[in-house]
Amino acid sequence: MSDAHTDQPGSADAQPGPSHPHVPQHTVVVPPDVQMVTLLGPRDEMLRTMERQFPHVQIHVRGNEFHISGPSADVALVERLIDELLDVIDAGQPLNRDAVERSIQMLRAQTVERPADVLTMNIVxxxxxxxxxxxxxxxxxxxxxxxxxxxxxxxxxxxxxxxxxxxxxxxxxxxxxxxxxxxxxxxxxxxxxxxxxxxxxxxxxxxxxxxxxxxxxxxxxxxxxxxxxxxxxxxxxxxxxxxxxxxxxxxxxxxxxxxxxxxxxxxxxxxxxxxxxxxxxxxxxxxxxxxxxxxxxxxxxxxxxxxxxxxxxxxxxxxxxxxxxxxxxxxxxxxxxxxxxxxxxxxxxxxxxx
CATH class of the missing domain: 3.40.50.300 (P-loop containing nucleotide triphosphate hydrolases)
Known part of the structure; x- marks a missing residue:
């Protein structure tokens, strides 16, 4: 698993989301050795893909932190998605919009296999x-x-x-x-x-x-x-x-x-x-x-x-x-x-x- 961590609701670092004043905000910290552009994509393409796939979730990026608020089930999926994508990057594999969409599809299907295991399996x-x-x-x-x-x-x-x-x-x-x-x-x-x-x-x-x-x-x-x-x-x-x-x-x-x-x-x-x-x-x-x-x-x-x-x-x-x-x-x-x-x-x- 990656080194990213998530602050639980009600923790000292949790801040209310700008569009959801009564919804606790979750924070996912990206390890400092990961360049954010590899995770967000050129012109934030992968971030925009996440936002389209989770329309009820607010995702804000500041430095190397994701601040996420919205329905708890969707927020949990976004957190898992970021963790999976970090593992793909850690394995040396490039990310693109297609990989993000397929990862979301697998997470929503609640399969036994992790998206990172699928996307990093090399054949030849x-x-x-x-x-x-x-x-x-x-x-x-x-x-x-x-x-x-x-x-x-x-x-x-x-x-x-x-x-x-x-x-x-x-x-x-x-x-x-x-x-x-x-x-x-x-x-x-x-x-x-x-x-x-x-x-x-x-x-x-x-x-x-x-x-x-x-x-x-x-x-x-x-x-x-x-x-x-x-x-x-x-x-x-x-x-x-x-x-x-x-x-x-x-x-x-x-x-x-x-x-x-x-x-x-x-x-x-x-x-x-x-x-x-x-x-x-x-x-x-x-x-x-x-x-x-x-x-x-x-x-x-x-x-x-x-x-x-x-x-x-x-x-x-x-x-x-x-x-x-x-x-x-x-x-x-x-x-x-x-x-x-x-x-x-x-x-x-x-x-x-x-």
């Missing part, structure tokens, strides 16, 4: 950049990968399902827990057929594997990727290339699994060999399979739900870590889908035949 570092979970759901997903042999990461776009799985794969390779990484996707496209695309088979398939290459470049030195792929240490291939293989001592990731058939899902899962770990990611709301084809990701939970060492991690719009509008868009589409389902089929509005 490359070229000065560290990849870590940014939400509670993401941390639980990463913890599940550590604890289980087969993990399903299910959730909407932008929740880091594949990105975090790949970071765990790279970390496992660096720690020599596995000998190779295998990344695969079904070559199913939205509205197009592979046969109509120009080029060789590899040219046709490459666009569907490109997101995996892009994420890989964030985690491994780009100059070393061709060498690692030539040696078979890293393999990126369509799902069809997995048939008939047994994959030992490997970290295997199946991306876009909602576009597998039940038969393909079974084929993939039975490739698991000794010393290997599998992560299956997908979004069951974005299935691009031809009409009438069931998604293997939708049915696999019913089949494997009671199996030991198999875990299903659910990520939601709260775990979206792209632009903050992406989370709002995902939620808006979810509400719209719900209204469509409750309305039922539209009535036939055709008039009488002439």
């Amino acid at each position: 570092s490359n070229r000065g950049r560290t990849i870590r979970p940014k939400t509670l759901g993401q941390k639980r997903y990463v913890d599940a990968i550590d604890a289980n042999t087969v993990v399903f990461g299910i959730g909407p776009a932008g929740t880091g399902k594949t990105y975090l799985a790949m970071a765990k794969a790279v970390a496992a390779l660096q720690a020599k827990q596995v000998n190779r990484i295998i990344l695969t996707r079904p070559a199913v496209e939205a509205g197009e057929r592979l046969g109509f695309l120009p080029g060789t088979l590899n040219d046709k398939i490459d666009p569907y594997l490109r997101p995996l290459y892009d994420a890989l470049h964030d985690m491994v030195d780009p100059e070393s990727i061709p060498r690692l792929m030539a040696a078979g240490t890293i393999e990126v291939a369509p799902l069809a290339y997995m048939r008939g293989r047994t994959l030992n001592d490997a970290f295997i990731i199946l991306d876009e699994a909602q576009n597998t058939s039940p038969e393909q899902m079974k084929m993939f899962l039975t490739r698991l060999g000794f010393g290997s770990k599998m992560v299956v990611t997908g979004d069951v709301t974005q299935v691009d399979l031809p009409g009438g084809t069931h998604s293997g990701l939708r049915v696999v939970r019913d089949i494997l739900t009671d199996l030991e060492d198999v875990h299903f991690a659910e990520l939601t719009a709260f775990d979206v870590v792209r632009h903050r509008l992406v989370g709002a868009i995902v939620e808006a589409y979810g509400r719209w889908d719900d209204t469509q389902h409750t309305r039922g089929p539209k009535p036939d509005r055709k008039g009488p035949q002439r």
